[in-house]
Amino acid sequence: MARHSKAAVVPKPNDPLVIKDIEIPELVPGSILLKVANAGVCGTDVHLWHGKLTGVPYPLILGHEVVGTVEDLGSGQTKDLDAGQIEIGDRVTFHDVTKTCYSCWNCLVAKAPTKCTNREVYGITRDSSKFPFLIGGYSEYMYLTPGTHMMSIPENVSFNGAISAGCALPTAVHAATRSPLTWGANVAVQGAGPVGLMIAMIAKVNGARTVTSIDQAPNRLELAEEFGATHTLNIREGTVEDRKKFLRDISNGHGPDIVYEATGAARAIPEGIELVREGGTYTICGQYTDSGTVEVRPHLMNRKHLDIRTVWGTETVHVYRAIKTIAENYDRFPFEKLVTHRFPLRDAQKALEAQEKLISIKAVIAPNG
Ligand SMILES: [Zn+2]
Ligand SMILES: [Zn+2]
Structure with a gap:
């Protein structure tokens, strides 16, 4: 099993991205080590790089649209949203919002869970200086903590085809x-x-x-x-x-x-x-x-x-329906064509620039080649 992961880190807003070698923590029960295949470069990533969103901890590992392969599993049962057992080697994706509290005023009274005041999002609000460190997709590996809402990628859908289930x-x-x-x-x-x-x-x-x-x-x-x-x-x-x-x-x-x-x-x-x-x-x-x-x-x-x-943000149901929609309409629409640019991890900076200048329709970072 991999012990270290290279990750592209934003040290602070507007600084160039730095490639760092980060030790992979022990897997706790219910956690997943994901070998990242593609991390989508989202318009939000450019804004995060420029420090335009509040409540974001830096240094930050970007990447909240992520597809990949299960490299290793913590002990205990880990299931996807359809209650399917997740196994090593499975191709998966997940909802980037890893915590919605369903107990704050916005969640309970306003019934607006995407405005939850305690929301935690991979690659945006999670702190890369604290456990589990590998919280963004601009990285060879991501450490997905217990309770992450996992979805298996249907067999007929490629990693490029699945990337639109990220945000778009x-x-x-x-x-x-x-x-x-x-x-x-x-x-x-x-x-x-x-x-x-x-x-x-x-x-x-x-x-x-x-x-x-x-x-x-x-x-x-x-x-x-x-x-x-x-x-x-x-x-x-x-x-x-x-x-x-x-x-x-x-x-x-x-x-x-x-x-x-x-x-x-x-x-x-x-x-x-x-x-x-x-x-x-x-x-x-x-x-x-x-x-x-x-x-x-x-x-x-x-x-x-x-x-x-x-419309603000997404709930897990939207990601769930997205991945099903892609699979069921895969022959009808060219989902893979959305990915127009592909960058290695060392060029994460260039990927952000391509997104900023709207050269790409969708750029992805492929940290493992
Ligand atoms: Zn996004
Ligand atoms: Zn809440």
């Missing part, structure tokens, strides 16, 4: 379940990054009549068509009015029943409010980091009788 698809599942997505709906999706692509895919699977992806990158819009978009619009060609007219024309003059926002850009919000039909729903899930302020017309929101919802 669970966020999309959460957004879809917070919106009135029904058979025959006309849907528009602002943004064709991993989250927007996964929302388009879910809308298609759920029987949407039209799915229009809106972005500025031609390669992303091409991929959107492969993930179920019936139409695409490039914001660099034409105005908001043009897009509004197009969306009305394909929906018998009404406009989209639901507009999803997955852009990360504040300026998308006033446009979304313009595009959605009267009495429609606007679901916002792409503003995880503060992209600034923007002018909106409250009268328009009121006059259109809009239902506006936002």
Whole structure:
């Protein structure tokens, strides 16, 4: 069994990543040593590198979207969410949120467990200077503590294919379940990054009549068509009015029943409010980091009788449904194509830069080659 693990560590915000050799602690009962195959590079990782999120302990090992192979197990029974026994050599993934307390006010009274005040997340809020040290996926090995919500990766799904179960698809599942997505709906999706692509895919699977992806990158819009978009619009060609007219024309003059926002850009919000039909729903899930302020017309929101919802974080159920959705639709959509760049651990820094410049659709770090 491996005794040490190389990991890429962020010493403090904005410092270059450093490769460190970390001793692997003894496995306690119910724990899992995971040999990392892929760690997805998430937009959040770039923000964490720049110190833009509060409550994060540095030095930090990044990586909360992780797939890999079980290298070793602590004593006792370790099961996945379907109650299947986990064995050495199994291909697995897990929900990055390792603790939701279900006893704080947000959990119990507000019924908003993704806003749990005691949440602990691998690669984000867990402290790499304390046991079990190997808390992020930018590492050859991860030490998964007892109680981590494990999911087996179905046989027909490759490690690259499973990586969208990290953040993108669970966020999309959460957004879809917070919106009135029904058979025959006309849907528009602002943004064709991993989250927007996964929302388009879910809308298609759920029987949407039209799915229009809106972005500025031609390669992303091409991929959107492969993930179920019936139409695409490039914001660099034409105005908001043009897009509004197009969306009305394909929906018998009404406009989209639901507009999803997955852009990360504040300026998308006033446009979304313009595009959605009267009495429609606007679901916002792409503003995880503060992209600034923007002018909106409250009268328009009121006059259109809009239902506006936002989505924060994911629950285990969303990750569980994500991995099942991938497996059941693997022949229908090109999940593996989301991974456009692959970096060795020593180039973790370059991977963050590729993500920051949006060169990649999805970059992964493959710490074990
Ligand atoms: Zn993420
Ligand atoms: Zn709580």
